[in-house]
Amino acid sequence: MAEATATLSRGFDGQPMPFGWFAVAMSDEIAPGEMRTLKYFGTEFVAWRGEDGKLNAVDPYCPHLGAHLGHGGEVVGNDLQCPFHHWTWNGQGGVVDIPYAKVVPPKLKRPECLKTWPIEESLGVVYVWYHPRKAAPKWAVASRPEVTVDGWVEAERHEWSFDIHIQEITENGQDYAHFGPIHGTQGPPASEFRIEGWTRRNVVETKMVTPRGPVDGKIETEAVGPGQSFIRYHGISDVLHAQQVTAIHPGKVHVRWQLYHPAGISDGRLRVTKAQMRDLVKQTTQDGWIWDYKRFTPDPLLVDGDGPILAYRQQYARFYVFDEPTPEVVAAE
DSSP states (O other), X not given: OHHHHHHHHHTTTTOOOOOXXXXXXEGGGSOTTOEEEXXXXXXXXEEEEOTTSOEEEEOSBOTTTOOBTTTTOEEETTEEEOTTTOOEEOTTSOEEEOTTOSSOXXXXXXXXXXXXOOEEEETTEEEEEXXXXXXXXXXXXXXXXXXXXXXXXXXXXXXXXXXSOTHHHXXXXXXXXXXXXXXOOEEEEEEEEEEETTEEEEEEEEEEOOTTOOEEEEEEEEEETTTEEEEEEESSSOEEEEEEEEEEETTEEEEEEEEEEOTTOOHHHHHHHHHHHHHHHHHXXXXXXXXXXXXXXXXXXOOTTSOSHHHHHHHHGGGSOOSSOOOOOOOOO
């Protein structure tokens, strides 16, 4: 395992950013006819929603003479008009109109004349696909049947930014040894860790602290790529925690949460559920002051009980573009 760690550490020189689907806005933050300049991944891009309700995203600078489309640009129907010469671009990156030209040259009508960003929506969240070499998406944006089929209710939203590399947010969930000192859980958790394609699944069983004493609890995590996670809590109450983490730049991350509970639960059950949600937010606050001051340790001194940190890193390495072959994913021991 030490040899694998040494191999991985070379990939973290300079703290690169992983590729994948990442949240960049909530769906209700971009209404039809609205445009936003979004700054993530150490760069920026422009997203807009046409009258047809469809989202589009493109590089910010007009290839004609370099105007920034996000500063003075205007949504016209389903397209985006440049503020400088009023060239109009569609969501595929082709020119649809030049007001002072008799015809639009065919080469300007082609898709990707203006570079586009793959963009999708799921459960009220807007995602774009980021890849440093502009490779096409390798997996689909995930959803959850609790919301789409069972009608679970979105009860709360939260968001934070932390001065930390994106990988460390989800690595924190594999660091079982901090559960007691930071969050007050009782006893070492029993856990399961497995990889299925681009998805990581964790199951942790532990004692959850309540005013009436410890309660047996189970936490099931489904992480699809590096930017999208769903955490299902059982025990005190049923809660679905949707989390998105997005790199603003290599040293800063934007974290979004949506917290769901089953529809039609009693008032008493709702109070318990809300209390658990408050505790989840408190736990992030507890972690946050550590995150803002720690640094990534490529060759950690690990002992029994630290959790599947190395197995997690082996899987996470798949989301980086290496100049050498990507390390093989290994199963947790």
